[in-house]
Amino acid sequence: MKTENLPLLYVKPGCPWCDEVTGFLDEHGIGHREVNVLENPASFEEMRRKSGQSLTPTLDWNGKILADFGVDELVPFLHEQNVELEDS
Numbered sequence: 001m002k003t004e005n006l007p008l009l010y011v012k013p014g015c016p017w018c019d020e021v022t023g024f025l026d027e028h029g030i031g032h033r034e035v036n037v038l039e040n041p042a043s044f045e046e047m048r049r050k051s052g053q054s055l056t057p058t059l060d061w062n063g064k065i066l067a068d069f070g071v072d073e074l075v076p077f078l079h080e081q082n083v084e085l086e087d088s
Helices: 016-027 041-051 071-080
Strands: 008-011 033-036 058-061 064-067
Touching: 008 016, 008 041, 016 071, 033 041, 041 058, 041 064, 058 071, 064 071
Parallel strands: 008 033
Antiparallel strands: 008 058, 058 064
């Protein structure tokens, strides 16, 4: 999969939920692009426009948005996107 086609994960440094979600995606080999919204004001505004809020993490999975979530909300969202998760 080309990098530009990977889901976008908007994060803020020091956000414990962002770290948890990033670790989960990495552990399960789920490709994504991370965008630090504090380093890039345009990305912050893009995240706010897409999600209607300013909290992270926010995931843009091919236009489907999951905002202000943890792993408990991520797993059912991934299942809805037909992503297979291996038991770890």
